[in-house]
Amino acid sequence: MTAGTIAPGAGRAIGRRPVPWSKLAWVTLRQRRGLLIGGGVLLGVFAVYMVVMAVIQHNAYAAVAACHPAAALRCQQLNNSFYRSYWGGGAGPVIAGGGAQTVSSLLFAIPVLLGAFAGAPLLARELESGTFRFAWTQGAGRTRWALSTLVLPAVLLVAATGAFTAIFYWYFWPFLADNQVSEMLPLAFALLGVAFAAWTLLAYSLAAFLGTLLRRTLPAMAVTLVAYIVLAMATALAIRPHYATPVTVAGWNDNSAWVMNQWVKAPDGQVLSQSALNNLSQHLPASVQNSPSPDAFTNWLTQHGYTLWQSIQPNSRFWQFQLTEGAWLLVVSALLIAATVWLVRRREA
Amino acid sequence: MNVIETSELGKRYRRRWALRDCTLTIPGGHLVALVGPNGAGKTTLLTMAVGLTRPSAGALTVLGSEPPGSPEALDHIGFVAQDAPLYRNLPVRDMLHVARNLNRRWDQGRAEDRLKQLDIPLSQKVGELSGGQKAQLALTIALARRPALLVLDEPLAALDPVAREDFLASVVAAAEDGGISVVLSSHVLAELERVASYLVVLTRGQVRVSGPVRELIATHGAGLEEIALRHLRAGVPSSSRTEAGQ
Numbered sequence: 001m002t003a004g005t006i007a008p009g010a011g012r013a014i015g016r017r018p019v020p021w022s023k024l025a026w027v028t029l030r031q032r033r034g035l036l037i038g039g040g041v042l043l044g045v046f047a048v049y050m051v052v053m054a055v056i057q058h059n060a061y062a063a064v065a066a067c068h069p070a071a072a073l074r075c076q077q078l079n080n081s082f083y084r085s086y087w088g089g090g091a092g093p094v095i096a097g098g099g100a101q102t103v104s105s106l107l108f109a110i111p112v113l114l115g116a117f118a119g120a121p122l123l124a125r126e127l128e129s130g131t132f133r134f135a136w137t138q139g140a141g142r143t144r145w146a147l148s149t150l151v152l153p154a155v156l157l158v159a160a161t162g163a164f165t166a167i168f169y170w171y172f173w174p175f176l177a178d179n180q181v182s183e184m185l186p187l188a189f190a191l192l193g194v195a196f197a198a199w200t201l202l203a204y205s206l207a208a209f210l211g212t213l214l215r216r217t218l219p220a221m222a223v224t225l226v227a228y229i230v231l232a233m234a235t236a237l238a239i240r241p242h243y244a245t246p247v248t249v250a251g252w253n254d255n256s257a258w259v260m261n262q263w264v265k266a267p268d269g270q271v272l273s274q275s276a277l278n279n280l281s282q283h284l285p286a287s288v289q290n291s292p293s294p295d296a297f298t299n300w301l302t303q304h305g306y307t308l309w310q311s312i313q314p315n316s317r318f319w320q321f322q323l324t325e326g327a328w329l330l331v332v333s334a335l336l337i338a339a340t341v342w343l344v345r346r347r348e349a
Numbered sequence: 350m351n352v353i354e355t356s357e358l359g360k361r362y363r364r365r366w367a368l369r370d371c372t373l374t375i376p377g378g379h380l381v382a383l384v385g386p387n388g389a390g391k392t393t394l395l396t397m398a399v400g401l402t403r404p405s406a407g408a409l410t411v412l413g414s415e416p417p418g419s420p421e422a423l424d425h426i427g428f429v430a431q432d433a434p435l436y437r438n439l440p441v442r443d444m445l446h447v448a449r450n451l452n453r454r455w456d457q458g459r460a461e462d463r464l465k466q467l468d469i470p471l472s473q474k475v476g477e478l479s480g481g482q483k484a485q486l487a488l489t490i491a492l493a494r495r496p497a498l499l500v501l502d503e504p505l506a507a508l509d510p511v512a513r514e515d516f517l518a519s520v521v522a523a524a525e526d527g528g529i530s531v532v533l534s535s536h537v538l539a540e541l542e543r544v545a546s547y548l549v550v551l552t553r554g555q556v557r558v559s560g561p562v563r564e565l566i567a568t569h570g571a572g573l574e575e576i577a578l579r580h581l582r583a584g585v586p587s588s589s590r591t592e593a594g595q
Binding site for chain 2: 018019023024030031034129130131134135136137139141348349
């Protein structure tokens with residue numbers, strides 16, 4: 001070798017400071033620019049719609065809140081009409097669309113859409129196009145590169161979806177204020193607190209892991225979508241109810257809770273089976289059977305010595321449930337990201 | 350200092366050995382032609398040398414005694430993989446910036462000067478460059494890292510004859526100016542004959558000949574191509590001879 005060559009030992013003499021994270025962050029942000037813009041536009045469109053709707057709903061709700069006394073029939077009707085128009089949809093202004101209920105269901109899809117589109121291509125695109133042979137042979141080394149590639153978009157996603165939750169609170173507030181809707185209901189629970197951001201993080205980590213494992217972007221997205229739906233359903237139906245033992249309360253009219261189960265006890269204290277209850281409802285006096293009031297049957301039951309019971313997760317447990325769910329989702333996401341880094345480290349060209 | 354040193358190196362993909370019992374010493378300061386037919390194990394050897402793949406057997410060190418893929422090795426080896434993979438969606442300027450931010454050692458002036466000489470506009474998207482320009486960009490990036498060793502895997506395969514000439518001239522100039530050791534693989538020897546100072550012939554996962562070109566010519570009393578051909582034939586059963594380097 002000639003004198004002009006820098007011997008490899010020279011680097012060691014200066015001491016080896018690795019490539020700084022700020023430089024790696026620039027690379028990650030530059031490569032994910034399309035995603036950042038796309039995700040920003042998607043969230044932005046929803047945010048603008050929800051801010052507009054929130055203003056309309058708050059104005060409409062102001063009339064409900066100002067109505068005194070609240071128990072008066074006039075005020076009850078106003079409240080019901082507000083609820084029908086803006087929660088149920090259909091009866092309200094065109095812009096309300098299917099109402100907050102439908103909008104919330106649509107928002108359900110946002111975490112998995114954002115997560116899959118952001119996470120799946122991270123490694124899969126590099127493996128598909130061969131550019132990993134470039135990225136992993138640079139001075140930074142593949143582990144630091146992988147950490148920057150995986151962690152920075154995750155942080156940005158969590159920040160963006162967390163901020164979005166704030167808008168959702170504002171949008172949702174008139175329904176929560178009157179206990180018309182319980183924030184413990186799966187529809188609301190997934191969009192409030194830390195759940196929205198945590199589920200986005202989970203979808204992202206899952207997609208990144210699957211993209212690395214399958215080495216293909218589209219299959220990784222598809223598998224992420226299916227796995228996410230299964231996990232989200234299983235969580236709402238089977239896992240979340242077990243974060244705490246449900247409380248048993250008398251009566252069926254508690255809106256400030258997530259109702260797990262309802263049953264009727266006969267005057268002798270026996271729990272009525274469903275068939276016994278059906279049988280009973282078919283042999284009611286005509287005045288009750290033909291009554292327009294939805295409460296006619298339950299009123300008749302209580303008048304005749306029956307008692308109504310339900311097991312619930314009260315609204316007061318909202319943050320306990322949010323933090324429980326947020327914690328395990330965070331742990332699972334961290335494990336998936338660690339597994340992805342591990343796959344990158346042992347991946348052969 | 351030996352830029353690549355292997356001892357009974359082997360690599361197995363599932364049941365097939367891509368490289369086997371490869372004991373090889375490549376001294377620094379050379380432009381090394383690594384020649385062999387397709388599937389001989391050239392890419393396997395080079396990807397192990399740059400730390401992308403781990404050996405299944407034997408040992409491999411680079412730049413003296415560095416394990417491949419170590420921070421020191423990554424810092425001082427410029428690698429251009431087959432087909433010169435780069436981010437196609439980025440403009441050349443941003444591609445340079447990406448490479449700059451992924452390395453501790455970087456010579457921006459050198460990179461920009463080279464691209465200016467080559468008439469490659471910084472605003473052009475990498476995906477819109479011609480094959481020759483893309484190969485030159487990949488080489489520019491590898492050189493801007495001021496490597497001690499430049500590893501090029503089949504850099505000429507996808508290029509047209511003029512681009513091949515230009516690319517080789519760039520490599521020779523870089524090797525001479527910067528005192529960089531170069532290992533360049535190819536299944537075609539013809540173009541390398543004039544520039545290589547060290548020859549390694551690989552067939553069917555084994556080293557057939559290895560040594561400085563001058564010595565090989567002196568001992569064999571033949572031209573480089575003749576020597577390589579002779580060894581390529583020796584390593585291949587007659588039935589599959591047609592696959593060997595032409």
